[in-house]
Each structure stands twice: as structure tokens, then as C-alpha cells.
Amino acid sequence: MAKHTGLAVEKRDFSKNPRQLRAEGKLPATVYGHNFDSVSLQLDEKAFSMAYKGDKTVILELKGDGDTYNALVKHVQSNAITDEIYNIEFYNVKTGEKLKVSVPVAIVGESPAVKAGGILRTPQSEIEIECLPKDIPSVIEVSISGLENLEDTITVGDIKYPAGITPVSAEGILIVKVSSPTAGAAAATTSTEVAGLAKK
Template sequence: MTETILHAESGRTTGSAATRRLRAEGKIPGVVYGHGMDPVSISVDRRELRQAVSGGAGMNTIIDLTVDGTVYPSLIKDVQRHPVRLNIAHIDFIQVNLNEEIVVSVPIRLDGEAKAVSNGGGLVDLSMNELEVATTPRNIPDEIIVDIADMDMDTVIRVEDLNIPAGAKATADPEVPVVTVLTMRTPVLDAEEAAAAESADAGAADDSAAAGDDADS
């Protein structure tokens, strides 16, 4: 879990023209809400925001959002991006109670090398890039690491097999596959299938010819 301070300015003027001016000044318009508070329109410095979420927790970083001297422990709830440039055009912060359980998505990272899979002509396939977990804000894991070194061609790693850090629990069905093995096609298999298809075509041609001879007779 990572915490950081981010200063925001309140009282921004809404509307397209004012928003364009903010963005031209290197600021991002946004809003903070949650826990019974009235939503507050704010703006944050684009460079400071980038620095705030540059740690391992990324978008799950707990931010001490400081607005006019008031600190709102917050998480980034939503970001809207420009359709072409893809930079952040608007950002929503949600105030959180540090002792209250919330649900967040945590990235999954594979660790190790599945040599048995590689030697068997297989490919390790990550079925989900993120896992939803229920936890209090201070216990949000930066990531969930899956060790694939012992995987073989028949291995399936499911949600119930994951090593989830203490204080967090998965919300997904325990039986849902997270990592599986894909069987890759090989030149030998391709050649065998091609030969079988060729043989089948030849047999069909012989049967057709025989049927034609019987009709002529």
C-alpha cells in the first residue's frame, strides 16, 4: 500500500472554455466526493498527479488529497481520457474511510519460467490481468504475484490457488481460472494433419471414380 500527498485547488470555473484554459496550464479538472460530503470541483497539477501514481500501487495509491487545508484520504475512482491523445482529461477522486472495507482491482504479475510448459510446446496464458479484492485501503496490495515455475502442461492455477496478501480477499469465484496452458501447433502435428487430409481427399477421389465406373457399366 502506498500513500502520497496531492494538493488540489477548489473553486474552479466549470464550462468548456474554462476547462480548456486549465488544461493549457497543465492542470486536470476533477471532482472529489464520497462519505456524505458534497462533491467539490477541483483541479490538480498534471505533473504532480503523474508523480503521485508513479509508485508500485499505481491507480490504487491512497492519496491524501489536500483541498484548501482539508485532507481527504482518497482513491482515484475514474479517469476520462482524450480520445486521440489519451492523456487524462478529467479525474474523479472518492474519499475513503481508512478502516472501512472497499473493493478494488489489483494487477496480476507472473513470476518465474515454466520450463515444463515451454519444453512441451505449450504457452502460459494469463486469463485475467487484474483481480478484484475486498480490503481496507491501507491493506491494498500493489500487485498479486503468481509463481509459474512449477507449471506443467496440465496445470491450471485458479483464484483459490493465489497467494493473496493478508488483509485482502478475492471476490471472484474460487474456481475461476487465472493462469492456463495453451497447446501450440507444431510442424510435426501440421504435417500429420496435412497427410491425413491428403489421404482422405485421395480416398474420396477413388470412391468417386469407382462410382462413375459402376454407373457406366
């Protein structure tokens, strides 16, 4: 089930530029959506960080000036070095309208192949799905208990999804693979050799 968290917002004060807002501890933001007129807002930076916590699946209830918007965080523009947030884009969600969202993968269970010495590799950490807002899961659980042999894999199409959830990511995308220890060692050796050649 989708998580909901309240967050106070204000209508955007365009008499101040984004840098001035950030100096006051506030962030400029935009809410947009399907058949929805975009709205410019501003909100407290610390309150946003506490409510969001990097979770793309949480529905934020943006409340202020008599209006309420249920929204997902679609994009956070920030400085790659300092992590300072510049701007936020929210997507307005509607109760009966399906939407697409990327959900983290959670590995569960134990793999016999891994217990026997295989190396578990997880090249993909998220899966894009489509569902109603009320059905957004916090994670997609992927059981590895069926991985009994080296080179066994799990793709997007192999996963059993909860009712109401349809994967959007291509079925063939690799989520989990059990590699042999020798393959891992060979890859590490190759990387070391390449690094050594680069220094010459």
C-alpha cells in the first residue's frame, strides 16, 4: 500500500528568485500531471527532506493556501557535488487513475547456488511499474530461493507481482544473476590488468 505523508506548501512568491528562496531555507517547486494545470509552489527545505527521504513511492500530501495536492516526487534537481537541492518537480496523482512509478527491488530468501559459493549479482535496483496510487508498493520483493545453479537468473518477466501491478520495464531486463566465483575473479583480474596498462 502507498505511504502518505503531509507537507506544508505555499504559492510561489515570484518577487524572489530561486537563490533568494533557498537562502531563506525554502525550495521552488512545480506540480504537474495528466489533465492538470501546473502549479508553482515553494516549501521548507528541511521539511521536504524529512518527508521525502529519497523514497520515490511515497505520496506527499501538499497542503497550503486552502488547496491539497497528492503528489509523487518525479525529479529533484540538485548539485551533484554538494547535494544542495535547487528545484523539485511533483506529479499530481488521482485516486482512480493509474500511473507509472519506479519501485526499489528487495531481495528475499536464500539461494542454494549462493550458499554453495556462487556470487549474487543485482544489476538492476528498480523496476518501473504501472498501478493505481493506492496500490503503489514500497518495494518489489524478489525471492532468490529458486536459484539453485550457477548462472541462474531472474528477469523482470520472471517476477510474481502483487494484484493490480503491471511491470512496465522490459520483461528481459536482468534483475538477479548467480555468477561463478571464477567468473568474478576473472573480471577482477581483467580490471586490474586494464588499470595497469592505462598507467603505462
